[in-house]
Amino acid sequence: MAVLFYQHSAAFAVAVPLAAAFAVPLVAKLGKAARNAFVVLAVVFTQIMSWLMFQRSSAEGGFIYTLGASVPSLASPAGFPVRIVLHIDALSAFMAVISTTLAFVVSVYSFRYMKGRKSLDKYFALLLVMTAGMTGLVTTGDLFNMFVFLELLSVSSAGMIGYYGKGESAEAAFKYMTVSSIGALMVLFAAGMLYSQYNLLNIAGLADAIQFSFIDRIALVLLFAAFALKCGAVPMHMWVSDSYGEAPAPVSAFLVVASQAGLYALFRIAFTLFGGLSAAVMGWGMITLGMLSMFIGVTMAMFQKDIKRLMAYHAVSQTGYMLLGIGVGLAVLSSPVALETFGISAMEGGLFHVINHALYKGLLFLTAGAVIYRAGTRNLNNMSGLAHSMPVTTVLFIIGALSIAGLPPFNGFASKIVIYESVFMFNPLLSVIAMLVSILTLASFVKVFYSAFTGPADRSIKKAGEVPAVMWIPMGILAVLIIAFGLAPDTVMNLFVRPAVHALLNQAGYIGGVI
């Protein structure tokens, strides 16, 4: 049995959440408790499969899973890859582990937060479809299936954003759907351009055959723009504030990892598919996007009054750090000395920030949800003195806020210091701006803390009191992880981040897995 799971972990990680999503409406006929247990079971199983993938890809340096073949490793029966292939290296598994961790936390949190709302069966079904979309997007080894999973993720996310179904929320969902469709069409168009020239859709096969013709460069621009849009980088960030702001709070937390799946695709395209092309130009493109996102995101966040919109702009700003770290690595990809001195550590910082961001931003959105759950408003001007009645949420919020601002001993500090140091060696100015953005982030969260949690207790809040344990325990899990990652960054770095960075840099290994 264990061998079966080990061998088919990649297929299970995508298929089980999908199958569970279809089964949720049927299981729900047995009652709400059965449905909730079923959802948690499916998510935990998916997470175990992601861990198995990680373990196997670290041990074997990546592996492929061919759907429908007689043996999982048989991708090219006729000498070139024709089949649907799931291609897992340490980076894919790393992203899958992050997504499924958040999926678990978010689904447990949702049981109480969404209690009493109508059509919850569809909510949990869509949550599982989103999970499948993410694991699919990060494990696929095929450009067309990347488009399919991107659409799967977009459509289910749009449904979740518009869950409340009225006014602004429906508008945000419509905006998200429109923007995502444009992005997805660009991906499809680029896949068509590459397919017409090389008769290949497999990413490894394409990376091997690609000639960097003029059409390929157009395809690169389309793919780059589409995935930068999906991860919410400035100037394609206009959907982020609306979607994160209007979605139910647990969904906002989950959308953070959904955008990171887009980030994964961006890195995969830049490093693996177009790794041989002038990396400095792509790298500087990524750095520019990163700097813009960082600075514009944080300045837009400063004056927001809506707690979730504020956090949404911070999400844009933090994405900038990841783009900066990875972008520096990409910019020096062709010079081994620079890559060795600071390029690799910049990428490690960037990827470490991905997992840290998922944890603390997830936590912050969930605490925002807890505040909304009790105070009944998203407007910071109408909140006051929540710390009197919600001590646990307050502590959790402080942990999240200090972590996003990059203060020790929390995990945000651990990854940001790596980014600052390595980027400083590349270009001091970029590093200085990154530090400035961190200070502005802290200022912005101090504002939230003062207006929402301190001051005299607001008598008008009827439901004042701490949130129930089923809501703060999931938040607590994230807080514990944040502190643990902040206290033992080396362990996390060696265990998860380094293998992922090496997998990203190992283009020949990725190609060799299929060809």
Place this chain on the structure above:
Amino acid sequence: MSAIVKTVSAFMTVPMMIFGLYVILHGHLTPGGGFPGGAVMATAVAMLIAAFGLSQSDARKKDAFSLFESIGLLAFIAMAFVGLQSTFFANVLAGHGWIFGSSVSYGPNPGYLETGGVIPIMNFAVGIEVFAALSAVMLAIMLHRREKHD
């Protein structure tokens, strides 16, 4: 609608359904398959709604369609899981002589229905799913419209 429209659409329902089933059943041999076939079958439902309108009890039919939607999807993915002894989605029935299991010789295809392995079964699953989902969508839109008019 008039009696003529009602009578003709009642008669037409049967051939439309049969044609939809034909498209699904021959999905592995001819153009078409589960999705187009299911869509053809759902057209029959659209025609019935247009001709006869909706009654009070039709809200429950939407739930029934949703149920079949789930069943169709689950049947599809279950067929994929059946292949797990080699890989996910592997065609375990093809060429084994059991249901849909005849081997096909190379060259021009004479169109034996008994071929394709799990593919015709998956076509049926997709057909059920698309038929149920499109019907549920149409019912939902019509019910919503009627609520607005009331």
